[in-house]
Amino acid sequence: xxxxxxxxxxxxxxxxxxxxxxxxxxxxxxxxxxxxxxxxxxxxxxxxxxxxxxxxxxxxxxxxxxxxxxxxxxxxxxxxxxxxxxxxxxxxxxxxxxxxxxxxxxxxxxxxxxxxxxxxxxxxxxxxxxxxxxxxxxxxxxxxxxxxxxxxxxxxxxxxxxxxxxxxxxxxxxxxxxxxxxxxxxxxxxxxxxxxxxxxxxxxxxxxxxxxxxxxxxxxxxxxxxxxxxxxxxxxxxxxxxxxxxxxxxxxxxxxxxxxxxxxxxxxxxxxxxxxxxxxxxxxxxxxxxxxxxxxxxxxxxxxxxxxxxxxxxxxxxxxxxxxxxxxxxxxxxxxxxxxxxxxxxxxxxxxxxxxxxxxxxxxxxxxxxxxxxxxxxxxxxxxxxxxxxxxxxxxxxxxxxxxxxxxxxxxxxx
Amino acid sequence: xxxxxxxxxxxxxxxxxxxxxxxxxxxxxxxxxxxxxxxxxxxxxxxxxxxxxxxxxxxxxxxxxxxxxxxxxxxxxxxxxxxxxxxxxxxxxxxxxxxxxxxxxxxxxxxxxxxxxxxxxxxxxxxxxxxxxxxxxxxxxxxxxxxxxxxxxxxxxxxxxxxxxxxxxxxxxxxxxxxxxxxxxxxxxxxxxxxxxxxxxxxxxxxxxxxxxxxxxxxxxxxxxxxxxxxxxxxxxxxxxxxxxxxxxxxxxxxxxxxxxxxxxxxxxxxxxxxxxxxxxxxxxxxxxxxxxxxxxxxxxxxxxxxxxxxxxxxxxxxxxxxxxxxxxxxxxxxxxxxxxxxxxxxxxxxxxxxxxxxxxxxxxxxxxxxxxxxxxxxxxxxxxxxxxxxxxxxxxxxxxxxxxxxxxxxxxxx
Numbered sequence: 153x154x155x156x157x158x159x160x161x162x163x164x165x166x167x168x169x170x171x172x173x174x175x176x177x178x179x180x181x182x183x184x185x186x187x188x189x190x191x192x193x194x195x196x197x198x199x200x201x202x203x204x205x206x207x208x209x210x211x212x213x214x215x216x217x218x219x220x221x222x223x224x225x226x227x228x229x230x231x232x233x234x235x236x237x238x239x240x241x242x243x244x245x246x247x248x249x250x251x252x253x254x255x256x257x258x259x260x261x262x263x264x265x266x267x268x269x270x271x272x273x274x275x276x277x278x279x280x281x282x283x284x285x286x287x288x289x290x291x292x293x294x295x296x297x298x299x300x301x302x303x304x305x306x307x308x309x310x311x312x313x314x315x316x317x318x319x320x321x322x323x324x325x326x327x328x329x330x331x332x333x334x335x336x337x338x339x340x341x342x343x344x345x346x347x348x349x350x351x352x353x354x355x356x357x358x359x360x361x362x363x364x365x366x367x368x369x370x371x372x373x374x375x376x377x378x379x380x381x382x383x384x385x386x387x388x389x390x391x392x393x394x395x396x397x398x399x400x401x402x403x404x405x406x407x408x409x410x411x412x413x414x415x416x417x418x419x420x421x422x423x424x425x426x427x428x429x430x431x432x433x434x435x436x437x438x439x440x441x442x443x444x445x446x447x448x449x450x451x452x453x454x455x456x457x458x459x460x461x462x463x464x465x466x467x468x469x470x471x472x473x474x475x476x477x478x479x480x481x482x483x484x485x486x487x488x489x490x491x492x493x494x495x496x497x498x499x500x501x502x503x504x505x506x507x508x509x510x511x512x513x514x515x516x517x518x519x520x521x522x523x524x525x526x527x528x529x530x531x532x533x534x535x536x537x538x539x540x541x542x543x544x545x546x547x548x549x550x551x552x553x554x555x556x557x558x559x560x561x562x563x564x565x566x567x
Numbered sequence: 568x569x570x571x572x573x574x575x576x577x578x579x580x581x582x583x584x585x586x587x588x589x590x591x592x593x594x595x596x597x598x599x600x601x602x603x604x605x606x607x608x609x610x611x612x613x614x615x616x617x618x619x620x621x622x623x624x625x626x627x628x629x630x631x632x633x634x635x636x637x638x639x640x641x642x643x644x645x646x647x648x649x650x651x652x653x654x655x656x657x658x659x660x661x662x663x664x665x666x667x668x669x670x671x672x673x674x675x676x677x678x679x680x681x682x683x684x685x686x687x688x689x690x691x692x693x694x695x696x697x698x699x700x701x702x703x704x705x706x707x708x709x710x711x712x713x714x715x716x717x718x719x720x721x722x723x724x725x726x727x728x729x730x731x732x733x734x735x736x737x738x739x740x741x742x743x744x745x746x747x748x749x750x751x752x753x754x755x756x757x758x759x760x761x762x763x764x765x766x767x768x769x770x771x772x773x774x775x776x777x778x779x780x781x782x783x784x785x786x787x788x789x790x791x792x793x794x795x796x797x798x799x800x801x802x803x804x805x806x807x808x809x810x811x812x813x814x815x816x817x818x819x820x821x822x823x824x825x826x827x828x829x830x831x832x833x834x835x836x837x838x839x840x841x842x843x844x845x846x847x848x849x850x851x852x853x854x855x856x857x858x859x860x861x862x863x864x865x866x867x868x869x870x871x872x873x874x875x876x877x878x879x880x881x882x883x884x885x886x887x888x889x890x891x892x893x894x895x896x897x898x899x900x901x902x903x904x905x906x907x908x909x910x911x912x913x914x915x916x917x918x919x920x921x922x923x924x925x926x927x928x929x930x931x932x933x934x935x936x937x938x939x940x941x942x943x944x945x946x947x948x949x950x951x952x953x954x955x956x957x958x959x960x961x962x963x964x965x966x967x968x969x970x971x972x973x974x975x976x977x978x979x980x981x982x
Contacts (some may be wrong), residue, residue: 162777165603166746167594168788169779171584174608179582188580191608193589196777197614207622210624215968224778225767255755257954265757283957292776306779306961331581340637340670341678352640362577362611363639364584365719373583429851429872435852435858439872443850446926446959449872454882455872457844457854463912497878511861544861 153324154189155181156208156535157446160201160219160229161303164193173218180312185326187377196220200230205298213296219303221286223265230289232394233300237291241271243339244278251285276300281317288315297323310427315498328381332388333364333407334395341365348372348398351391359391368437370405370529391492411562412439413555419563420451425500427559429455430468430493432480433507437552453497458489468492479518481506486524487535494528502528503555507540509547523551527558529565568739568844570596571627573619575634576718577642579608584822588723589631595727600741601629602792610634616647620713628711629735634718636701638680645704648715649688652706656686659693659702666700694730698722703730712738733740742768743796748779748822749787749804749810752972756780763787763813766806774806783955783965783972786822819972827971828856834978835866840915840945842974844870845883845908847895848922848938852967868912873904883907894933896921901939902950909943917943918970922955924962938966942973947974 157177171193173487178188188211194200201220208215220229234241247270252262269285272278279301280289286302288311299316320326338345341363345352352361358378363370374391376385396403406409420427429438439455442448458464461480465472470488478484489504509525521542526535536558542552572592578584586608609615616635622902623630635644649656662685667677684700687693694703694716701717703726709749714731716723735741751759756778760767767776773793779786789806793799811818819827835842842852854870857863873879876895880887885903893899904919922938936957941950951973955965 162775162790163779163788164590165593165606166597166744166790167592167603168746168748170585170587170590171606175579175582175585178580179584182581188582189610190619191580191586193606195604204605210957213622219897222778222780224760227773257956260755261758263757263761265760266577306958310958328786329581331583333583340673340675341675342678345680346678360577360641362641363637364578365637373578375577375581431851435863435867436846436854436870436872437858439851440849440855440875443852443874443924444960444963448850452850453875454878455874456868457851457858457870457872459854459858459864459870460868467869467911496882498876509858521595525820544874545859548859555924 153186154212155186155214156189156212157191158204159193162196182329185329197230217300218308221302223269239273239275242274244270244272247287264408283310327377330376330384332374335404336402337369337404339402341370368526387438414445416560417445426451426453427501428453428493428497428499430489430504431457433509434505434551437548453499481518483535486526487533490526490528500530505551509544525555527562529562568601569627570601570629571604571608571623573632574608577611597744600744613647625806630713632715633723636685636717654688654690657689659687661687663701698725742792745791745799747789751817752784752818752819754817759785783968825920829860831975832860841866841868842867842916843908843912843914845919846872849920849966852963855948868914896933898939898950903942905943906939915945920966924959940970942977944977
């Protein structure tokens with residue numbers, strides 16, 4: 153079963169926004185056994201939408217369209233689809249009531265423009281959007297399915313999860329698609345390829361291998377499709393095991409579907425342990441990432457964002473002489489911050505960060521991009537120095553990721 | 568002049584990686600006056616590449632392809648293009664030497680597989696890739712240009728900046744494309760559309776308007792294309808000025824110029840004033856947003872992320888009886904948190920947030936999505952209640968935006 157994803161919106165084609173919807177949709181479709189043949193981003197333009205939809209219906213069994221369902225003049229997706237299916241629009245009273253209820257909650261007036269959003273093509277099955285005003289649509293045409301959803305990511309995700317994925321599973325008898333990604337470190341792509349050549353050549357024909365190189369690491373992805381999930385898993389795992397024997401020294405792990413902050417959340421919840429952060433250069437971003445996880449209030453106690461040196465001294469009780477001796481950007485200060493917040497907030501673990509995010513170096517002599525991360529555990533403290541380059545946002549993001557990675561490693565050691 | 572971008576790689580279509588290349592390329596092309604007609608992501612599959620390339624050459628004058636130029640078996644882009652152009656591959660000695668030099672630097676052996684990367688189609692102009700082993704290619708065919716680059720983002724960016732963009736500017740006489748985005752806060756898309764309807768209807772035909780709604784804000788984008796840059800700028804700015812007169816109270820700034828946190832930064836720097844935050848439901852996100860701004864250490868003192876109620880009591884000195892009487896999610900507690908952090912961190916302004924971000928309501932009886940925001944100024948304190956619905960990320964993001972908006976309003980009052 154093949155699908156094509158079409159995202160509609162000039163903002164994607166002028167490079168104003170990143171299309172994150174397609175990646176998410178593709179991953180979810182894969183999980184239920186649907187292959188994505190192509191992802192196409194097109195303009196808010198009638199002829200372009202008609203052309204892309206026609207081509208997509210030739211290529212795939214299922215076409216998933218997002219974007220252009222808002223109430224304003226630049227949103228033409230629904231009207232264009234109505235034309236494509238030679239259909240007519242009728243007012244859907246249930247959707248009118250839904251929009252009125254949504255608006256009453258936030259004290260927005262219901263206007264004539266909003267009524268347009270409640271117009272639905274006669275031939276479609278409307279998909280009620282609990283999280284917004286633009287309903288989704290499910291069309292069945294020439295033995296193929298065309299699904300339309302709003303482009304606002306959380307509304308689209310809500311519709312996919314609650315309506316589209318269950319309905320697709322009910323409509324089609326789907327195969328299983330399995331991906332397993334093996335992370336390797338420290339060997340170049342071409343040397344690695346020579347080393348595993350004979351293993352690669354002997355892979356069963358239904359298992360496909362891809363090399364995904366990036367800075368200092370190469371990920372190897374095995375993909376397989378079949379009717380029996382257990383059998384697929386066994387065969388793919390068997391190939392991964394063979395690989396582990398050929399290159400044991402460079403395999404660092406297998407890719408996870410969960411974010412690292414969610415994995416940390418699960419570990420801490422299971423262990424009934426807690427965490428706090430004392431953040432300087434990350435400015436609260438680690439706390440923000442941790443608290444994005446539902447249920448984080450069970451293990452996240454709080455954070456002291458000690459941006460100003462006075463807060464480090466007065467609130468985190470860092471010895472002024474320690475700062476004078478080593479500067480605020482130092483292993484000693486990072487370590488003292490982690491210990492202090494762990495003690496003050498009475499937690500099992502603590503993370504502390506201090507560094508120069510740039511673009512200027514403030515008061516220290518450390519290069520822009522130099523960062524110290526400390527992780528305090530129930531019995532230990534680990535402090536490391538990093539150089540994360542430029543620009544500012546990258547330094548903040550890399551420090552956040554690295555700190556969470558260090559924390560996870562320490563929690564796992566304990567297990 | 569129109570371009571189409573084709574990204575090749577199964578990893579995009581299975582949702583394993585986010586295609587950030589297309590956004591970056593689209594933005595850069597726009598800057599030099601090239602419109603992107605379509606972005607297409609396709610599989611590492613010969614037939615699919617041939618089909619997509621043929622269609623792209625029908626749609627656009629310039630086709631930009633990334634991905635599939637690695638040394639391993641799953642990389643077939645170069646071989647497929649050679650077939651498409653009915654060309655043959657020849658060894659390029661300059662590229663052989665370049666790869667050898669690169670590998671010597673990092674102590675990687677040069678293998679037979681790497682030699683394949685130095686094969687170039689006869690008819691193309693090779694584009695030397697200083698940052699990697701896969702060279703780019705520039706084809707001219709049927710009065711159209713086809714450009715091929717590796718998918719590794721920093722290699723692609725290097726090639727675009729140093730080779731492709733300068734060569735495109737030299738090859739074509741290009742028009743100017745101008746985008747100006749106006750940020751508005753606190754008014755729904757449909758109400759806003761009615762309010763500016765007559766302005767929108769009277770826009771010159773060469774200026775296009777788009778509505779970009781997201782959590783609590785709507786961005787209005789004006790796009791124009793023409794031969795005279797100054798004239799375009801004047802006309803677009805003139806329309807923006809008219810808009811400023813119609814909705815002065817909800818315009819918070821212009822994009823690419825400045826985010827609201829940068830505007831707040833400028834105001835505080837100018838006034839030599841400071842700010843701190845006491846965050847509960849936003850979990851450090853307000854501090855994170857503020858500290859994304861370079862130079863924020865001049866006015867941002869720090870934040871207390873008091874996620875756990877014990878931190879509110881022990882660190883922010885919130886009276887336990889106040890919490891028992893009104894619950895942690897209340898105007899009284901938000902207000903007390905703002906006053907406390909302002910006093911404790913000795914700042915001119917302070918922001919406090921408390922609310923239920925969901926998905927469950929924790930210990931309070933307040934609905935998920937209910938949030939209180941308090942802003943303390945040098946002489947006053949403003950506290951407001953909001954209902955931000957679901958899901959969790961949306962509540963956090965809307966609370967952050969609203970808090971910054973409230974703060975900016977208060978700072979401006981003072982001026």
